[in-house]
Amino acid sequence: MRVSARLLNVVLAALLFVSLLVIFSDLFGKKEIAVPAPVPDPTPPPPTGDFLSDRISLKRNFVSNHPIARPPRRMIEFYKLQVPQRRAYLDAVIESMSKNYMYLYNNLAPEAYCPELVRVGTTNDGGKWICSPFRIPSACNILSLGMYNEITFEEELQHITDKRCNLFAYDMNRQEPQTMIRLKKINVGVRVAEISAETNEMKKRYTVESLMKLEGITTFEILKIDIEGSEFQVIPPLLRKHKPAQVLIEIHGTPSETVWLLRDIASQGYWLYSYEINGAWHHLCEYSFIHESAFNQYGVTPMAKYLN
Template identity: 30%
Template sequence: MAVVWQRHPRYSLFIFVVLASTFYLLGPYHAATPFLTSTMRGLPRGNDLPSRLARSDRIYNKLLLDRKGLIKKFGPAPKDIALFPPNVSPWPAYTVWDFFPAAYNCPHEIQRLGALGDGGKWVCGISRVEHKPDCVVYSVGINYESSFEAEILSNTQHCQIWGYDFTVNAFGPQITGAQKGRTHFQAYGLAGADHHGPDDKPKMYTLESLMKMNGHTHIDILKIDIERWEFETLTALIKPYLTSGRPLPFGQLQLEIHIWDMTFEQYLTWWEMLEAAGLRPFWTEPNLVYQNYNRHGSTDLAEYSFLNTKGSNIFIKDAPGADHAGHNHA
């Protein structure tokens, strides 16, 4: 090899120029990609929980600007949004989800708990409540399918689950043996107002009433699947907290959304109320069971998981005595 370099100095010079040019052109990409310089500049670089949350907030705030731009493009006002295909009343859901992506980065591990299909839910940081002695979970809408609740019980030591559904009389068969000792079931419904008089069948309670009945001031994980009543129920729940400035009484929310008979403007107003209360979506998936079963192939049901970014819940604040992995010591 040395002989080649000695006998052909022009060849050596050519190789040198090529290598130098290559390193020069690659230099900017090695130093910083365009994505990092335009999107990530100024983000906290630490790996502690406050830094991770700050990065997630910054990224989600950009999404809010992008949504405004998308509405202006297709509107220009929310009342003008006509989704594909046009001229379908009230409006189809084929593209609505494009306006509301789950763009918030969960600052912990994300894990699907429950069935790989209808019934399973995505949870942010189940490890945060693995050893939490006062872990409280509410599950509203059982439909005799409790794989989600069973996996929460399997992944935690102390979590107690309160379940509500007036269409069944117990949790599903997935909860067995000793797990049943950490569950509590009532055939009640969740609503925006109380209706539980002697003649009310089924009996309906607000979330605040159920919590008061159980002696709870906070819920770690709240799952709701109540066939479109989520709009009335969450509106009634959230508005008093927005008015008073108090944080919502739960750490995260797993919610199936049913956008039947709504306009885009109505849905946007409701969604922005969730955001104003501190709820940030970190995962979503369409309900493919419903989509394939429905003869029109409708996509107006979707599962969303939200993190509550306000207050001091266990998913956004380190508890005293927590180790670096975020586990609480009982």
């Protein structure tokens, strides 16, 4: 009986405590609970077939002397007229700290016109939009930061350029044996390295500068980067010291964080020419930039810069 009485007292006390919590919650306001992002519906089964190998097997010749196409002047002028509004909406994103991506994505547009904009690698997640890879100069260096065993971009780029450049690839995880075989086949140098703002060799963390020293290079033409959020610490100092012709980057951040990084990249002389929102996770988006010093090399026409 004593045990039952004690148990009853404990239950009554617990109920009283919960009731008081509810009452005081109503009096002083309920704290908003963060709701996690909904998990997207599963994708349908992917189509079968090795599409990249099929394309490469055709052995097409991409050498061409066709003149560069330029956008009409009235198109450029119209883009320029929209600059104040685009900037105003992006300012609103920064100032509000909202987690809503509408003002960011609805106000993005190319700042520069690339007449030979192509997607290299898989047409699904993992491929990259790049401006005229056919014009990449010989004996250049290309850095690929982040692979995750998805290397169709590296494979097709090496095919397009006939392996005329040195391609170095890094990932924080060791790649699968089959991936390593494919990378060796296309002459890609590979290292296990977590890209970081500081080097710690014991933990296999490296700055891009440290990796460049290990490879014995001082410049690079193309930077492909997908490092799961570390871009916010890595990219700003890197682009203050180095100016690759093109930067292909996936940004993982809130709207305000993304606008901040886009503007920082733009402040270093880069112009946005392509972007692609991730269809499953809207906080992820691919951006392709070209430096103004590389406009002539890649046949690019500046239109209207609003990020800087």
